[in-house]
Amino acid sequence: MSDNHHDKEDKKMYNKGEVITGIVIFLVIFAFPFWYNMGKAAPVPQPELTEKAKAAKECVEPKAFMKTEHMQILNSWRNSVVRNKNRLYINSSNKEFDMSLSNNCLDCHSNKAEFCDKCHTYASVTPYCFDCHIDNPKEK
Amino acid sequence: MVKCMFSLTVVIVLSLLAFVGAETAGFKAQFLFGIAIPYAALLIFVIGVLNRVIGWARSPVPFAIPTTAGQQKSLPWIKPANIDNPSTTGGVFVRMFLEVFLFRSLFRNTKTQLSEGPKISFNLEIFLWLAALAFHASFFTVLARHLRLFTEPVPFVIQMLEKVDGMMQVGAPGIMLSGFVLLAAVSYLLIRRIIIPQVKYISLTQDYFPLFLIIGIAASGILMRHIFKIDVIGAKQLAMGLVTFHPVIPEGIGGIFYVHIFFVSVLLAYFPFSKLMHMGGIFMSPTRNLPGNTRAFRHVNPWNYPVHTHTYEEYEDDFREKMIDAGLPVEKE
Numbered sequence: 211m212s213d214n215h216h217d218k219e220d221k222k223m224y225n226k227g228e229v230i231t232g233i234v235i236f237l238v239i240f241a242f243p244f245w246y247n248m249g250k251a252a253p254v255p256q257p258e259l260t261e262k263a264k265a266a267k268e269c270v271e272p273k274a275f276m277k278t279e280h281m282q283i284l285n286s287w288r289n290s291v292v293r294n295k296n297r298l299y300i301n302s303s304n305k306e307f308d309m310s311l312s313n314n315c316l317d318c319h320s321n322k323a324e325f326c327d328k329c330h331t332y333a334s335v336t337p338y339c340f341d342c343h344i345d346n347p348k349e350k
Numbered sequence: 351m352v353k354c355m356f357s358l359t360v361v362i363v364l365s366l367l368a369f370v371g372a373e374t375a376g377f378k379a380q381f382l383f384g385i386a387i388p389y390a391a392l393l394i395f396v397i398g399v400l401n402r403v404i405g406w407a408r409s410p411v412p413f414a415i416p417t418t419a420g421q422q423k424s425l426p427w428i429k430p431a432n433i434d435n436p437s438t439t440g441g442v443f444v445r446m447f448l449e450v451f452l453f454r455s456l457f458r459n460t461k462t463q464l465s466e467g468p469k470i471s472f473n474l475e476i477f478l479w480l481a482a483l484a485f486h487a488s489f490f491t492v493l494a495r496h497l498r499l500f501t502e503p504v505p506f507v508i509q510m511l512e513k514v515d516g517m518m519q520v521g522a523p524g525i526m527l528s529g530f531v532l533l534a535a536v537s538y539l540l541i542r543r544i545i546i547p548q549v550k551y552i553s554l555t556q557d558y559f560p561l562f563l564i565i566g567i568a569a570s571g572i573l574m575r576h577i578f579k580i581d582v583i584g585a586k587q588l589a590m591g592l593v594t595f596h597p598v599i600p601e602g603i604g605g606i607f608y609v610h611i612f613f614v615s616v617l618l619a620y621f622p623f624s625k626l627m628h629m630g631g632i633f634m635s636p637t638r639n640l641p642g643n644t645r646a647f648r649h650v651n652p653w654n655y656p657v658h659t660h661t662y663e664e665y666e667d668d669f670r671e672k673m674i675d676a677g678l679p680v681e682k683e
Contacts, residue, residue: 226407237396246501247501249594252590277581278579335582
């Protein structure tokens with residue numbers, strides 16, 4: 211009927227106060243990561259190797275593989291040791307290793323704070339392996 | 351079935367696009383899927399959502415139409431349903447809160463059955479409500495957990511959430527309950543659409559598509575964590591780059607990561623144009639946000655235009671002389 215009038219009404223926002231409050235709450239929550247970091251990205255962690263680890267040159271598997279799969283290896287080691295009493299690990303290039311976090315892994319990588327924790331803290335990972343396997347007497 | 355298969359095909363094509371692009375086309379494709387598209391999607395999401403919400407705020411509500419799921423407040427000796435038919439702003443708030451967090455109206459969902467007689471019966475149908483609640487709660491948990499990749503230092507609350515979510519301590523990296531609950535719930539919501547004939551009949555492409563997309567997101571996320579391993583440090587570097595406006599593409603994160611982030615980008619960009627806008631819409635629904643106080647207050651239609659009226663008094667003013675001459679009774683001499 212009176213289209214002109216309707217157009218004018220269309221620009222009006224009803225319950226403006228409540229709606230704007232809601233929008234502001236939404237934006238503040240949604241933008242949390244943006245304002246929380248304040249534009250500064252923390253430096254990417256660089257895990258440090260001990261002299262012993264450097265001298266050994268290679269871990270039980272290649273570096274790239276260890277980077278993404280070390281937790282799976284440890285998990286399968288645990289299953290193998292605890293359930294099957296098998297401590298012998300043969301790696302991809304047929305070398306033999308002792309399946310042991312405390313006696314083998316942590317022997318070279320004895321600097322937990324500079325090696326393990328760096329990436330774990332950055333990625334907010336808290337592996338429960340270390341609930342027992344650090345600072346405790348070594349396995350016999 | 352065409353609508354369902356079409357949605358599935360679109361999602362598969364999208365995943366292949368991102369995977370093949372990131373694996374073969376190198377840095378250019380990774381820049382596109384890892385930085386350009388996420389930023390564009392974020393912009394579309396924010397502007398799109400605001401646009402929809404403001405559009406709703408500008409729509410006049412001609413009638414008071416709260417859903418009345420209980421007795422409205424009336425005479426003092428009639429007991430009102432204060433939450434189901436709230437008469438105050440506080441009541442509306444409580445009802446909205448319960449609706450948003452517990453989906454009470456979905457809980458009322460019933461199944462109608464016709465048995466011999468003929469007899470009609472309404473049975474409690476709780477699984478849609480249960481799956482919907484599990485879906486939304488787990489999706490929120492998954493989303494909140496991802497803040498570990500977008501914040502440094504990671505807030506304590508998020509670390510606690512991860513601990514609770516990973517309490518099963520199965521495998522390494524440990525499984526997160528929310529991820530699997532999300533995948534199970536969204537799969538149920540999809541299967542339900544396909545196998546219940548009535549629901550299938552009313553299902554459209556825009557119903558299937560977000561379901562497949564979210565299945566894709568959850569599945570790629572779980573695969574990335576447990577099977578096709580990615581470099582998490584690189585993923586966090588990329589995510590932090592995005593939120594600090596210093597975008598970087600670390601090398602060798604893995605193609606599946608780009609599939610995951612592309613799916614999420616598509617979901618964000620699609621969001622404002624889809625039924626997913628019920629996230630904002632729930633707050634803007636007149637059936638939910640109006641108090642049921644029509645007996646106490648008059649709701650004036652905001653687009654009522656001024657109507658030209660001619661009252662009896664004015665009529666009498668016009669014809670008083672003639673009325674008196676004709677012997678008609680008048681109110682004012």
